[in-house]
Amino acid sequence: MKNRIYILGAGMTGLSAGVISGIPIFEAGEYPGGICSSYYMRPNSRNRLHEKPEDGEVYRFEIGGGHWIFGSEGLMQKFIRKFVSLKSHQRRSSVYFPDKDLFVPYPIQNHLRYLGKEITSKALYEIIDSLNKSKNFATLSEWLEANFGKTLCELFFFPFHELYTAGLYTRIAPQDAYKTPINLKDIIQGVFSDVPPAGYNTTFVYPEEGLDVLARRMAERCNVNYGKKVIKIDTKEKTLYFEDGSYVGYDILISTIPLNKVIELANLSSELQSKSDPYTSVLVVNIGGKKGEKCPKDHWIYIPYSKTRFHRVGFYSNVDKSFVPKSAQDLDTHVSIYVEKAYMGGEKPSEEELNELVKDIIEELISWGWINEVEVVDPTWIDVAYTWSWVGSNWKTEAIKLLETYGIYQAGRYGRWHFQGIADSIKEGFIAGSVFKGLNS
Structure with missing residues (x-):
């Protein structure tokens, strides 16, 4: 008997599940990739382009800030290389103390x-x-x-x-x-001399043509239905309802939607004993412009103090010069930046607050000498950006198990409420897609 199986979300987990299984995907947006989506903006423009123009005179940014692929050795990297060529990079990262104008290599x-x-x-x-x-x-x-x-x-x-x-x-x-x-x-060696790089992301890879190309090429191998934002999951009638007014029955769902959101969509909060775990939202401010005289060479920098309370600044173009307009790529005069500022989950600033904040962030970066002249600025909002757990909480385990009793199987970083990179997200999609492959045909 044919099962009605669907994948919710065309981020990296949903796409890999779709590639391996052929199961149809419902995606809320108009493009694949989720928060890993890249986009392009011409200098002095406010319009996002979702494909690189032929003249290449654009800055490239990502919806969720820099997403570099670490932990992708072996089979995962082999899979990714089926779609795009990859460049390998050695991490350059620091901690910056603005009051002392001091850079300390990471980890401190x-x-x-x-x-x-x-x-x-x-x-x-x-x-x-x-x-x-x-x-x-x-x-x-x-x-x-x-x-x-x-x-x-x-x-x-x-x-x-x-x-x-x-x-x-x-x-x-x-x-x-x-x-x-x-x-x-x-730690002791670092008191006297340099030490080898440490941490989970000392090396990473990134597609030569951008994450947007990887996502699009994966999507070409899938059956993706765009503009299908889920607004309700009726677990009794086994029906998905979409924002466009349409609906569809289901038997099994592979969901990459954040765990807390799925519980809300399915109206299952009352069936959980535990208090929902917290999350933080992140404002990402993408900036393109001319370098300041003190612009760092780092890929990303951790900030413990800043007037506008951002905690990280990343430099797309220090990873790859293709993030700046083609005419500037060999001049080393321009920079493509992302700035991250965290908020308690869902506490999004108003439009007026956002405009003022973006202006203050730019002024602070200029005062540090990191940028000189801004040619384009574009803020994005990641509602569920980082997931956390209360002390002693069983909410995550309880919520995942409850959803499974209704035929909803969570997958991916946000679906299962844990931190992981792109490679592990693709791997989870593989597993989920493989489990249900062939059951809907």
Whole structure:
């Protein structure tokens, strides 16, 4: 008997599930790729172009800021290369202290000598001392202090996480410890000399033609129905309702929609015992223009303090010069930037607040000497950007299991409420698509 199976969302997870299974996809937007979608803008224009014009006189940006592909060795990279050519990059990243105009290579704990003798000695003592203590922690802030000590936390980890988590770091559980490596040998060596790069993204790849091309070519191998925003999931009648007024019956759904949103769409909140876990939204401000005299060479930079409270600045064009207009690519005079500022989930600024904030961000970057003249600026809003868990929460597990009882199977970074990169998102789509392949034919 034929099953009515559909995939919700044409981001990287949904596309890979569609490629492997042939199952139809419903996508809310008009283009594939989700927050990994690239787009183009001409200087002094406000119009987004979704394909690169022939003359190449455009800045390239991404909806969700820089999404670089890490952890893609082996089969995942082989799959991606079926659609696009890839360039490999060695990470260049720093922490920047604006008040001191000081850059410290990332991760900061491996480069203590940049911080001066007094801070270096205090921080090193506290890190070594922490190794001999039993670690009792429940929250992310407690985990940070238990591992890095008071000095480094007050200098960097606390103010950065205040911005990055929109103030949640004192109330949420620790997660993604691999993002903050702790290796005593490297920490001690970094007091005296350079150390090898550390962390989960020391190398990464990126499509030569852009993530938009990867998404489009994957979508060409799928049956994607665009403009199909789900507004209701009737789990009793097994029916999907769309914003355009149409509806369709289903038996099984592979959903890449954020877990909290699916629970809302299916009106299942009352069936959960646990309080919904928190998330943060992110404003991404994409900027193209002429470089300032102090424009960094880094791929991205972590900011613990800024007047406008952004926590990260990334430089698309430091990864690949194709992110700036063709006529400027060999001149090293222009830059394509993304700036990230986090908010408590769903607390989107008003249009007036947004316009003022964008102006202030640009002024701050100019004052730092990172940009000189702005030719294009375009803000985007990622409603569910980073997912977190309350201390001791079972909500995620409970919600995923509940949805499965109604034939809804969550997949991907937001679908399953955990951090992962593009390669792992594609892998999850493979698995989900493979499980249900052939069941709807």
